[in-house]
Amino acid sequence: MALDLSVKLGPLELSSPLMTASGCSGYGKELDRYHDLSVYGALVGKSISREPRLGNPYPRTAETAAGMINAIGLQNEGYEAFIKNTLPKMRSFGPKAVVNVVGHDFDEYVWLVERFDAEDGIAALELNLSCPNVAEGLQFSSEPGPCEQLVAACRTKTKLPLIVKLSPNVADIAGIARAAERGGADAVSAINTLVGMAVNWRTREPLIANYTGGLSGPAIKPVALRCVWQAANAVDIPVIAIGGISNADDVLEFMVAGASAVQLGTILFVEPDAGQTIHAGLKERLIDTGVKRISDLVGTLKSKTPPALSS
Ligand SMILES: Cc1cc2nc3c(=O)[nH]c(=O)nc-3n(C[C@H](O)[C@H](O)[C@H](O)COP(=O)(O)O)c2cc1C
Known part of the structure; x- marks a missing residue:
């Protein structure tokens, strides 16, 4: 039997577990x-809103130990230009096109989902409920109620697979994952960035104009692994891992912890060809260990229930 790297995210079938x-x-x-x-099994584009957005003032990125902080603030060309100019190109590259959707409020999310449902060639929608860099970014990912209501309203507007992107900046990510599942999500993705800060003590200035921003990269991998494991144990829908994934071993660690697929983020700024290297590395590791089907590894972490905390 040849190696099988394909994975299933509910109704969404991917030829590879790698997504951007x-x-x-x-x-x-x-x-x-x-x-x-x-x-890549799928390309996930930058968040698209109804109107174009300019994002936050510069500087809006800073390198930090084992990662970076960004406060881009969801800059994008807006729905209309995206449909006309960018989506056709995005579809032409081969991997499935996943559109990441962001709204200022409830109605904007629902409006966008309904519009994208009518477009050809979109494989799935990812709802970005978790941007820490805009005023209203976490309103639907901090409490289960608003999350469930929004996902349920979006569900009524589309038959496309719905992926709900979760924030790590919450007390109980498992509870939010369950809310997304109750609302009708086909999968959850975790995590978005962690709120962080970087300063220059000599100039007494923050390194980014927004003061705080989202921390990403290898620095957040252990937090992401914990979130993915908690979410995967809380829901029956697939979990997509995001957070500091930089090599084939990272991918396999997340899959064993419960992820059905993974997304590559900050590593692409450092190694734009990481997808290729990681894909080759996955094949090597499967051959090394005699695993034929990568999906057989999902959620195989031993002893799922940790011992009780000592008092
Ligand atoms: C510069 C930058 C811009 C980002 N923009 C978005 C965005 O528009 N929408 C979104 O859902 N996530 C956005 N993210 C979050 C990433 O998709 C990802 O969840 C996060 O960076 C953690 O993964 P990583 O550590 O592999 O980068 C952005 C991250 C970075 C670093």
């Missing part, structure tokens, strides 16, 4: 010059 993470590689053309994009 929203906001870290545009909409495909930024990576296409480096290698054949067929190593």
Whole structure:
């Protein structure tokens, strides 16, 4: 039997567990010059809102130990230009096109989902409920009630697979994952960035104009692993892992902890061809360990229930 890297995310079938993470590689053309994009099961584009957004003032990115902080603030060309100019190109690269959707409020999310449902060639929608860099970014991912209501309203507007992107900046990510599932999500993705800060003590200035921003990269991997494991144990729908994934071993760690697929984010700023390297690394590791089907590894972490905390 040949190696099988395909995975299923509910109704969404992918030829590879690798996806791009929203906001870290545009909409495909930024990576296409480096290698054949067929190593990706899906490309997830940067968040799209109803109107164009300029984002936050500069500077809005800073390198930090083992990662970066960003406060881009959801800059994007808006729904109309995206449909006309960008979506056709995004679809042409081969991997499935996943559109990441963001709204200022309830009605904007629902409006966007209804519009995207009418477009051809979109494989799934990812609802970004978890941007920490805009005023209203966490209103639907902090409490189960608003999350469930929004997902349920979006569910009525589309038959496309709905992925709900969760925030780590909450007390109980398992509870929010369950709310997304009750609302009708086909999968959850976790995690978005963690709120962080960087300053220059000599100039007494923050490194980014917004003061705080979202921390990403290898620095957040252990937090992401914990969130993915908690979410995967809380819901029956698939979980997509995001957070510091930089090599094939990272991918397999997340899959064993319960992820059905993974997204590559910050690593693509450092190694734009990481998708290719990681895809080759996955095949090598499966051959090494005699695993034929990568999906057989999902959720195989031993002893799912940890011992009780000592008092
Ligand atoms: C510069 C930058 C821009 C991002 N923009 C978005 C975005 O528009 N929408 C979104 O859902 N997530 C966005 N993210 C979050 C990533 O998709 C991802 O969840 C996060 O960076 C953690 O993964 P990583 O550590 O592999 O980068 C952005 C991250 C970075 C670093």
